[in-house]
Every structure is written in structure tokens, then in C-alpha cells.
Amino acid sequence: MNANPFAANPLFSYLLRLADDNLVHAQQLGALVSWMPELEEDIAVANLCLDHLGQARNLLAYAAEVEGAGRDEDALAMLRDERQFLNAVLVEQPNGDFGQTIARQFLLDAYQVPLYEALVASGDAQLAAIADKAAKEARYHLRYSTQWVVRLGDGTEESHRRMQAGIDALWRYSADLFAADDVEDALAGIAADVAPLRTRFDATVQAVLAEATLALPADPYQRLGGRVGNHTELLGHILPEMQSLYRAHIGAQW
């Protein structure tokens, strides 16, 4: 078996895993502004986008500092290629319809709330401080996405069908959020222990889907790989759009 190249600098890799979830997710949400079902939802999606982008920036800036190679947040965001992105494959899945957008947000939120709450106690003070701010945002996001999962699940026949389709489409990408390897093993006391996160995630998902009259799909297949840069084909379309202008003017200030 090949050695895990990301274990060479575990804190750097761990921060990228956390940052890239937020960066790719924010990138997807940014494309939705002005496309939402109501003006209030345009405002809400911009809020979500800004929060995730802010978390990504804090984490990338810290990752750059930990790496100590002279890169900054933009160099990490704009000059890494697909195989160096360590986000979970969930966040690179398409925006789809509003049901799918909400399903992706909900699964991410149900993971990030316990994640950040655990990281508040991280032995790394900088990471703990970032997590403290992010935890407040994540709890608010979860409240937002939960409300919509329930409204759509227990709304009309059409909304129920679409919300269920969103869950069905994305559930298979959810376990990748929790994929951990020797990167996390090397960071005892710093990284969040994934087992309790998974327990809380499952409890949230179960309770919310029950209230929404929705169910998890029976198919147990889970697509993993994002945490080691082995993505679905979709990421290779998201990154070029995000990086094009920066890469066309290397060295320019903006």
C-alpha cells in the first residue's frame, strides 16, 4: 500500500480538509445568489456563502502559516489542482434544484455542528478559536436547513418527492465527511475524534428526516476519496471557474 502523502504534514492536511469543505461549498452557493425561490432566500444563501467562505479563509490562512512555505490563502485556493483539494465529495455535488441544495446544506450542517463544537476543545489554540466562531454559524445554518428539510418533506406531494430525491442523490456522499486516516491519528488532542461526530450526525439526520416524513435510501453504497484528493468528476469543473482569473494574471494584486 502506498504511504499517505498527506500524513507528512498532518496539521496542514487536516486544516485543508476542513477549509476545502467550506471553500468548495461556498463556491457552489455563490453561484445560487439571484437564483433562489424568494428574495429572502437570495439573502439567506448569500449569508451561508459568506459564512462558509469566511471559515475557509480563516482555515486556509492558518494552513498557510502552518505550512510556512510562503503561500497565502489565495495561493492555496487558486493554485492547487483538483488532486490537492481535500474536501469531502459531498460538497462538490451539483446545486440541483432547491431540494438538492437544501439536502447538501443539511448534511454538511449536521456534520459541522458537532465537528466545530468538538474542535472548540482542540489542543491547538488557533484551531479552537476558529472553531468557536464557526460553531455559532454552523448551529444557525443547521436551524435554517432543518426548517427547509421539514417544510419541503412535509409540504406538498411535489416538495416531498423533490426533498426525498435530494436526500437519495446525496446520501451516498455523506460518509466521506467522516473519512479519517493517519492524518487524524497523528493529531490526537488536536483533531476531532470522528466516532462521536458520526453518532451525533446520525441522531440529527434521523430526527429531522422523521419529522419531515422522509427516509434514508436503502442503498448502502458510499463514495469515499475526497479526503485524499480522489474526487468525483465534478470538482474538475468547479475549480477552473474559481481559479481562472487569478491564474490568468499570476503575480497580480487584486
Place this chain on the structure above:
Amino acid sequence: MTVTTGQEAFDTLIAAKQKIEPRDWMPEEYRRTMIRQIAQHAHSEVIGQQPEGNWITRAPSLRRKAILVAKVQDEAGHGLYLYSACETLGVARDELNELLHNGRQKYSSIFNYPTLSWADMGAIGWLVDGAAITNQVALTRTSYGPYARAMIRICKEESFHQRQGYEIMLTLARGTEAQKDMAQDALDRWWWPSLAMFGPPDDQSPHTEQSMRWGIKVETNDQLRQRFVDMTVPQAQFLGLEIPDPELAWNEERGHYDFGDIDWEDFWEVVKGNGPCNRDRIAHKVKAWEDGAWVREAALAHAAKRSAAAEPTANTVNAANTVNAANKELS
């Protein structure tokens, strides 16, 4: 004691430069004019999300991306307060939306021009928001109270937008050759449409006279346009960019800049629907609205179920209000 009619009371308030409030009597034509003007302003904010939203996914740095998202979000927020101000005149937001979609109400023609480079984010903030503020500062003194108050808040945010736009331009103008070219190109494309934002010349503006009498407008299109030109020329000079007008020159006698003629034929063509992006902007807006129909229906249906469960007599209107309140809390 003399009995004053609604008209007399209205005339007295206008003469005293006091505000007309929603419960005051007002001439039907005043109400119609206010609805038309506030709705057009609200629609402009909402459609205005599109040209800048076009660059969110490609912003050249994460900081610029965050600023741009926040700015586009402010525009949606301005749309919301303005629709609320308009609703005080007895018209519902959904009706206004419908009038926008079917072309019976307009939005500012400036948003019918495309954003072709990152520098357009700078030029829009600097010129388009700069022109808008010039207009809106005057409107903080407009005679309809809810509109005047909405303008005060909006102006504060717009002035931040204008500064960030200028800062983008300044960064580009101090940057590489390619960035300078990008900035000049954006100025070349946005200058004339920005001047046209103030509307037709005073002698060809169909609404100006009545609007001035009613205190809706406090300054004319030409006065505001001149103020904008006088303010903007030195800013362009500081950037080292050239305003695309060979006739632009300082007039010592007038104490103002003289400038060339605006191509009003082009302006009216764009107003009529023949601008580069008119169809796309409305098609985008209508598609978002139609794609979201099932979501809005679901929210109402869900709220109705909940309130039926909580209180069997509650009706769907209350339920809809609950959903709106929940949404507002999130914004």
C-alpha cells in the same frame, strides 16, 4: 373651525416640505407615481444582483469574493426594504413582481449592459453606484416618508459600495498593464450608460415637472448629472484613466465641467427592450421565480398544516405570515 379637505391637507404638507405618510390622503396620481418610482427602484436592486453576481464564482481573490457576495446581498436587502415601502401604498410585492416579469414595470436600464471583465465590478461600484447615490441622496428629502427613510439607510450602504468599487479601480490602475487596460476598458463601456442613468434631459423628461411640484423629485435630472460629472472627473484623473469624452472640459465661467451629448437614441432603445441584456435579465428572473414556485407552495402548505394542527381555525394567511416571519428572521 374650517373643514380641510384631503387635498388641502396634502398641499399644506407639501408646501411645508413635510412628509406624506401612508395613512395621509394623497392624490391618486401621486400614489401611482410613487408606486411606479419605488417599484422601479426595488426592481433595479433585484435585477442588479445579476450583473455583479456574474463574477462571484470568478472573483480573483477570496477577499474580493467575500466583498462582492456581501454587496450583492445588500442589493437584495435594498430590494426588500423598497418593496416594503411600496407596500405601504397598497400594492402587494407579488403584484409588483408580476409587473416586472411581464414588462409593465421597468428597472434601471444600466443593468441591461453586460459585465465582461473583473474591472466591471470596480466600474459598477464607482460609476453606477456613484450615480445612484447622487440620485438617492437627493431622494432622502423626497416627500413620501417611507421612501425617504428607506433612502437614508440605502445611501449608507451604497456609499460603502461606491468606495469599494473605486478601490477595485485604484488597485487595477496601479497594477499590471493588463489590469490597467481592463480598468480603462470598463470605464469606456460604463461611462455613458452611467450618465444616462439620471434620465432624459429636463426639457424631455415627461414626469419631472409634476414630480418637482409634489416634492418627489427635489433636483432635476440635469442638475444631478452635472453634480455626478463634477465629482467623478477628478476621481478618474487620480486613477490616471481617461474619460471617453473628447468634449469634456472645465468651464471656468460656469464652475462646472462641460461634457458631450449623450446618445439618447441608444438610451431609448435600451429602455424599450433592445439593450444587450434585457431579455436575459428578465428571463433569468422569471426562471428563478418559476423554478421556485413549488418551494413557495410547499412553505405555505407546510405552514397551513402546522397551524391547523396547533389551532384548527387558523387559516393559510396566518400560516404564510409565520413563514415570512421565519424567513425574515434569517435575513
